[in-house]
Amino acid sequence: TSKTTTKTPKARLSTPIDKSIKLDKKIIKDAIVRHLHCSLGTDENKANNHAWWKATCAAVQEQVLEQLRKTQKSHYLNDTRAVHYFSAEFLMGRLMSNNLHNLGMFEQTQQALTELGVNLTDIMEEEPDMALGNGGLGRLAACFIDSLATLDLPAVGYGLHYEHGLFRQEIKNGEQIERPDSWRDYGNPWEICRPESIQEIPLYGYVETKYGDNGRIKKEWHPGLIVKGLPWDIPVVGYGGKTVNVLRLWQSQASDYFNWDVFNAGGYLDAQKENVQAETISKVLYPNDETEAGKELRLIQQYFFSACSLKDIIRRYKRAHGDNWSRFSSQVVIQLNDTHPAIAIPELMRILLDRAELDWDTAWAISSNTFAYTNHTLLPEALEKWPARMFEKILPRHLEIIYEINHRFMLEVEKVWPGNVAMKQKLSIIEEGSDKMVRMGNLSVVGSFKVNGVAEIHSALVKKNLFPEFDHMWPGKLTNVTNGITPRRWLKACNPKLSNLIDDKIGSDWPLDLNKLQELANYADNAKFQKQFMQIKFENKQALAIEIKALTGIDVDPKAIFDVQIKRLHEYKRQHLNLLHIMALYRRLLANPNYDMHPRVFIFGAKAAPGYKLAKDIIYAINQVATRINNDKRVNGKLKVVFLPNYRVSLAEKIIPAADVSEQISTAGKEASGTGNMKLSLNGALTIGTLDGANIEIAEEVGDENIFIFGLTVDEIDALHKTGYNPFDYYDNNREIKAILDWLETDYFTPGKPGALASLKHSLLEGGDPYKVLADFESYSAAHEKVDAAYKDTTRWAKMAILNSAKMGKFTSDRSIKDYVERIWKLEACKVDE
Ligand code: F58
Structure with missing residues (x-):
C-alpha cells in the first residue's frame, strides 16, 4: 500500500x-x-x-x-x-x-x-x-x-x-x-x-x-x-x-x-x-x-x-x-x-x-x-x-x-x-x-x-x-x-430539512467548508428561498410542538415565536432576567388584553447543580410562573412558558432546529465563550444577547442589523462596580421592576404558599444582585420589543434568519482546530x- x-x-x-x-x-x-x-x-x-x-x-x-x-x-x-x-x-x-x-x-x-x-x-x-x-x-x-x-x-x-x-x-x-x-x-x-x-x-x-x-x-x-x-x-x-x-x-x-x-x-x-x-x-x-x-x-x-x-x-x-x-x-x-x-x-x-x-x-x-x-x-x-x-x-x-x-x-x-x-x-x-x-x-x-x-x-x-x-x-x-461547533452534528444531522435545502442551493460540501454557507447570503432577499427557509423552520417547530406536548402536556402553537434559552442554570447566565421579563409581559397583558405582541413561547432547558440552592429556586420559579401563565385564559394564547425536563445533547438536537430566538444574556465578562449561541444561529435563530463571550464575534460576523444586542458592556459593568452598584436604585425607580419583584413574594404563582419564590427577590435586592440583572432589565425589555417588531415583518425576519445561517462559517470547530x-x-x- x-x-x-x-x-x-x-x-x-x-x-x-x-x-x-x-x-x-x-x-x-x-x-x-x-x-x-x-x-x-x-x-x-x-x-x-x-x-x-x-x-x-x-x-x-x-x-x-x-x-x-x-x-x-x-x-x-x-x-x-x-x-x-x-x-x-x-x-x-x-x-x-x-x-x-x-x-x-x-x-x-x-x-x-x-x-x-x-x-x-x-x-x-x-x-x-x-x-x-x-x-x-x-x-x-x-x-x-x-x-x-x-x-x-x-x-x-x-x-x-x-x-x-x-x-x-x-x-x-x-x-x-x-x-x-x-x-x-x-x-x-x-x-x-x-x-x-x-x-x-x-x-x-x-x-x-x-x-x-x-x-x-x-x-x-x-x-x-x-x-x-x-x-x-x-x-x-x-x-x-x-x-x-x-x-x-x-x-x-x-x-x-x-x-x-x-x-x-x-x-x-x-x-x-x-x-x-x-x-x-x-x-x-x-x-x-x-x-x-x-x-x-x-x-x-x-x-x-x-x-x-x-x-x-x-x-x-x-x-x-x-x-x-x-x-x-x-x-x-x-x-x-x-x-x-x-x-x-x-x-x-x-x-x-x-x-x-x-x-x-x-x-x-x-x-x-x-x-x-x-x-x-x-x-x-x-x-x-x-x-x-x-x-x-x-x-x-x-x-x-x-x-x-x-x-x-x-x-x-x-x-x-x-x-x-x-x-x-x-x-x-x-x-x-x-x-x-x-x-x-x-x-x-x-x-x-x-x-x-x-x-x-x-x-x-x-x-x-x-x-x-x-x-x-x-x-x-x-x-x-x-x-467552535461541529456542523455535522449541529446542522447536517440534527436539521436534515435545512441541510437538504442548503445542498440544493449551494452544493453539499459545506459540512467540510462551512464558509461556503456565505453563498446563501445571495438568496437572503429571494422571496422563494425565504419561503422555503421559513417553511422548514415552521415544520421543525411543529415537530418540537409535538415533543413539548409529549414531555410536558403543554400545547404550543408553532406559529408563535419560539424563544429559547438552553444551557446550565447559573446566576451569571441570568435565566432569571428572562423570567422577570416574561413576568413583565404577563403583567402588561393583564393590564391591557390588547397589548400588542406576536404570540411567544418561551422555552427553557437547564440542569442545576444539585447543591446550588438558588439555581434550583430559579427552576422552581420558572415552572410556577409557567403553570400560572399557561393556565390563564386572559393572555389569549399570546404567552406560553415551557420548561423542558432533562436538557441534554439529544434534546438540544430537537430544540435548536426549531428556535426563532436565541437567548444569550449573560452578564458581560462572565461567559467565556458560549457555544449554544453558535448552534442556534447556524440553524437560523436570531440572537438576543449581551456583548459577552463569542456573542461579540457572532455580531461581527452577522452584522449589527442581524442581532439584538443589549445591556452593559464589560467596561460599563466594571465602572458600575467601582462607583458602587445598588440594585435598590432600580427597584425604587422602575415601577415595573418593583411590581414584578413584589409579585414574587405573594402567593400568586404558588397558591397557598406565599414567599415560596422570595429567595429570588432577596438575591436581587439584599443579596446585592451580583450579576447586575436589574441594571440590564430595561435595555433587555427594549431589545425584546425590537425582536417582536422584527418578527412581525416576515420578509425582514426571513432575511435576518438566512443571514445568520450564512455567516456562521467562522464557528465550525474545524476552524478552531x-x-x-x-x-x-x-x-x-x-x-x-x-
Ligand atoms: C464553559 N465552561 C464556559 N465548565 O462556561 C463556556 O462559556 C464555554 O463556551 C465552554 O466552557 C467551552 O469553552 C464549562 O462548561 C464546566 O462545565 C466545568 C465542569 C467541571 C467543574 C468546573 C466547570
Missing part, C-alpha cells in the same frame, strides 16, 4: 470531499439481519426497537472498526506527532446518527431498514445519551474530537469512563429531582474494552529519600493503594469516513492481587471494601459546574485518568523510541481541557525524575514543552485550588515536586520583580495561609508552553485581569482560540491508506 501524508490540514480541506465508503443497501441489510440473528439471538419477527438499534449499531461498527484499524496502522507507520486531549468530560450524546452521516451511509441504512419494516428515526431514540459531561466544556471536547478526525489529524481523547453520567432531571411539582443516569445498563455497542492495555495507578502512602551510588538523592514513593485502570475505546469517525481516531476512557478497578491475602485470611468484607473504594473512582461524574472544593474523590479522579493516560502515551512512545526521551515533546502534545488534568504536569515530572532518572532541567524542558492549557472561566470561585494537606495524603511525591516547581518559579519572579514579596505571594503556585492551597491555574500556566482562552474577549480578559503578570513574564504564551494546530499543536495531517 502507498502512504500519503499531506503537509498541512489545509490541503485536506481545499480538496473536495472524499467519496465516503459507499455501501450497498443490500450489504447493510444483510449485516443488520446477521447481527440480529448471530449477535442478539433474535429474529426479524421478534425484535423490538432496542434490538433493531443494537443490530444496526453492530452493522455500522463493522465499518468503523475496519477504518480504525487502517488509521492506527497509518499513524504507526508514519510515526506521527499527535495531540492528546485530556478532559475530565466528553459530552458525546448519541453516536448512531453522527456515525452514519460521517460514514456517508445514512440514506442507505435508512432505506435498508425501511425495507425491513423498521424506521431509523424511531430506533435512534433507543440510544441513551453518553452524558459524560456537564455542559459547554464537555461538549466542546466532543466537537473537537469530531473535527480532529475529520481533518485527518492524529489525536487521542483521554477521559474517564463514568459508570453514571450527568444525572437525569425530573421535574416534580415544579422542582428539580436528580435521578441516576445509567447509560450502560444494557451495554454500549460502540465501546471496545481493551484489557491488554490496563494500567496500574498508585495512590496514598509515603516518600522515602535514598542516596544513589553516585551520591545523588533518590526519591521512592511507597504507595498505600494500587488501583487498576481499564481502558474503553470509543471510535471517533471523521466526516468522510476515512480517519477513525479513538476516545479512550478509563474505568477504575480493584487491583486483584492486592487484597487476596486479606480475603484468604477470612477478611472477605475488608477485601470487598477495598474493591468498592477502587471502583468508586470512576463511578460518577461530579455534577457541579463550578469546582468541587476539597473533595478528595474528585482529585483522585483527576489523577487517576491523567496518570493512566500518561502511562499509555509513554508506552506507545517507547515502542517507537525506546528509552530515548529526546524526541518526546516533538512527538507528544497534551492539551489540558481546563485545570482538571493539571496534575499530569507533576506526574510527568515524577516519571522523568524518579523512573527515567533524568536531571531536573532536562525533565522540565520535556514536560513544559509537552503541555498546553485551555482556560474556560474567569469566575474566581471556579478556579481550582486543592488543600496541600489533601495532596500530601493522596499524592505525597507530587506535592514535593510541585514545591520544587514553585521554588524555581519564584526565582524567576525574583529576577523580574526583585524584592517584591507581594508579587511572589500573588503568583505563587502555593497559596499561603492557615490552610495552604495548591493553585491549579498557576501550576498550569507555569507548566505549559501555551495558554489559551476560548473567545477574543475572554482571552483579552485572561491577559488583562486573570494572569497579567504571567503575560508580562512570558510574552506570547497567552493566546486565543475561539471555540486549525487555529490550535497553527498556534499551539504544530501537527501535520496524516491520510489513512486505502
Whole structure:
C-alpha cells in the first residue's frame, strides 16, 4: 500500500470531499439481519426497537472498526506527532446518527431498514445519551474530537469512563429531582474494552529519600493503594469516513492481587471494601459546574485518568523510541481541557525524575514543552485550588515536586520583580495561609508552553485581569482560540430539512467548508428561498410542538415565536432576567388584553447543580410562573412558558432546529465563550444577547442589523462596580421592576404558599444582585420589543434568519482546530491508506 501524508490540514480541506465508503443497501441489510440473528439471538419477527438499534449499531461498527484499524496502522507507520486531549468530560450524546452521516451511509441504512419494516428515526431514540459531561466544556471536547478526525489529524481523547453520567432531571411539582443516569445498563455497542492495555495507578502512602551510588538523592514513593485502570475505546469517525481516531476512557478497578491475602485470611468484607473504594473512582461524574472544593474523590479522579493516560502515551512512545526521551515533546502534545488534568504536569515530572532518572532541567524542558492549557472561566470561585494537606495524603511525591516547581518559579519572579514579596505571594503556585492551597491555574500556566482562552474577549480578559503578570513574564504564551461547533452534528444531522435545502442551493460540501454557507447570503432577499427557509423552520417547530406536548402536556402553537434559552442554570447566565421579563409581559397583558405582541413561547432547558440552592429556586420559579401563565385564559394564547425536563445533547438536537430566538444574556465578562449561541444561529435563530463571550464575534460576523444586542458592556459593568452598584436604585425607580419583584413574594404563582419564590427577590435586592440583572432589565425589555417588531415583518425576519445561517462559517470547530494546530499543536495531517 502507498502512504500519503499531506503537509498541512489545509490541503485536506481545499480538496473536495472524499467519496465516503459507499455501501450497498443490500450489504447493510444483510449485516443488520446477521447481527440480529448471530449477535442478539433474535429474529426479524421478534425484535423490538432496542434490538433493531443494537443490530444496526453492530452493522455500522463493522465499518468503523475496519477504518480504525487502517488509521492506527497509518499513524504507526508514519510515526506521527499527535495531540492528546485530556478532559475530565466528553459530552458525546448519541453516536448512531453522527456515525452514519460521517460514514456517508445514512440514506442507505435508512432505506435498508425501511425495507425491513423498521424506521431509523424511531430506533435512534433507543440510544441513551453518553452524558459524560456537564455542559459547554464537555461538549466542546466532543466537537473537537469530531473535527480532529475529520481533518485527518492524529489525536487521542483521554477521559474517564463514568459508570453514571450527568444525572437525569425530573421535574416534580415544579422542582428539580436528580435521578441516576445509567447509560450502560444494557451495554454500549460502540465501546471496545481493551484489557491488554490496563494500567496500574498508585495512590496514598509515603516518600522515602535514598542516596544513589553516585551520591545523588533518590526519591521512592511507597504507595498505600494500587488501583487498576481499564481502558474503553470509543471510535471517533471523521466526516468522510476515512480517519477513525479513538476516545479512550478509563474505568477504575480493584487491583486483584492486592487484597487476596486479606480475603484468604477470612477478611472477605475488608477485601470487598477495598474493591468498592477502587471502583468508586470512576463511578460518577461530579455534577457541579463550578469546582468541587476539597473533595478528595474528585482529585483522585483527576489523577487517576491523567496518570493512566500518561502511562499509555509513554508506552506507545517507547515502542517507537525506546528509552530515548529526546524526541518526546516533538512527538507528544497534551492539551489540558481546563485545570482538571493539571496534575499530569507533576506526574510527568515524577516519571522523568524518579523512573527515567533524568536531571531536573532536562525533565522540565520535556514536560513544559509537552503541555498546553485551555482556560474556560474567569469566575474566581471556579478556579481550582486543592488543600496541600489533601495532596500530601493522596499524592505525597507530587506535592514535593510541585514545591520544587514553585521554588524555581519564584526565582524567576525574583529576577523580574526583585524584592517584591507581594508579587511572589500573588503568583505563587502555593497559596499561603492557615490552610495552604495548591493553585491549579498557576501550576498550569507555569507548566505549559501555551495558554489559551476560548473567545477574543475572554482571552483579552485572561491577559488583562486573570494572569497579567504571567503575560508580562512570558510574552506570547497567552493566546486565543475561539471555540467552535461541529456542523455535522449541529446542522447536517440534527436539521436534515435545512441541510437538504442548503445542498440544493449551494452544493453539499459545506459540512467540510462551512464558509461556503456565505453563498446563501445571495438568496437572503429571494422571496422563494425565504419561503422555503421559513417553511422548514415552521415544520421543525411543529415537530418540537409535538415533543413539548409529549414531555410536558403543554400545547404550543408553532406559529408563535419560539424563544429559547438552553444551557446550565447559573446566576451569571441570568435565566432569571428572562423570567422577570416574561413576568413583565404577563403583567402588561393583564393590564391591557390588547397589548400588542406576536404570540411567544418561551422555552427553557437547564440542569442545576444539585447543591446550588438558588439555581434550583430559579427552576422552581420558572415552572410556577409557567403553570400560572399557561393556565390563564386572559393572555389569549399570546404567552406560553415551557420548561423542558432533562436538557441534554439529544434534546438540544430537537430544540435548536426549531428556535426563532436565541437567548444569550449573560452578564458581560462572565461567559467565556458560549457555544449554544453558535448552534442556534447556524440553524437560523436570531440572537438576543449581551456583548459577552463569542456573542461579540457572532455580531461581527452577522452584522449589527442581524442581532439584538443589549445591556452593559464589560467596561460599563466594571465602572458600575467601582462607583458602587445598588440594585435598590432600580427597584425604587422602575415601577415595573418593583411590581414584578413584589409579585414574587405573594402567593400568586404558588397558591397557598406565599414567599415560596422570595429567595429570588432577596438575591436581587439584599443579596446585592451580583450579576447586575436589574441594571440590564430595561435595555433587555427594549431589545425584546425590537425582536417582536422584527418578527412581525416576515420578509425582514426571513432575511435576518438566512443571514445568520450564512455567516456562521467562522464557528465550525474545524476552524478552531486549525487555529490550535497553527498556534499551539504544530501537527501535520496524516491520510489513512486505502
Ligand atoms: C464553559 N465552561 C464556559 N465548565 O462556561 C463556556 O462559556 C464555554 O463556551 C465552554 O466552557 C467551552 O469553552 C464549562 O462548561 C464546566 O462545565 C466545568 C465542569 C467541571 C467543574 C468546573 C466547570
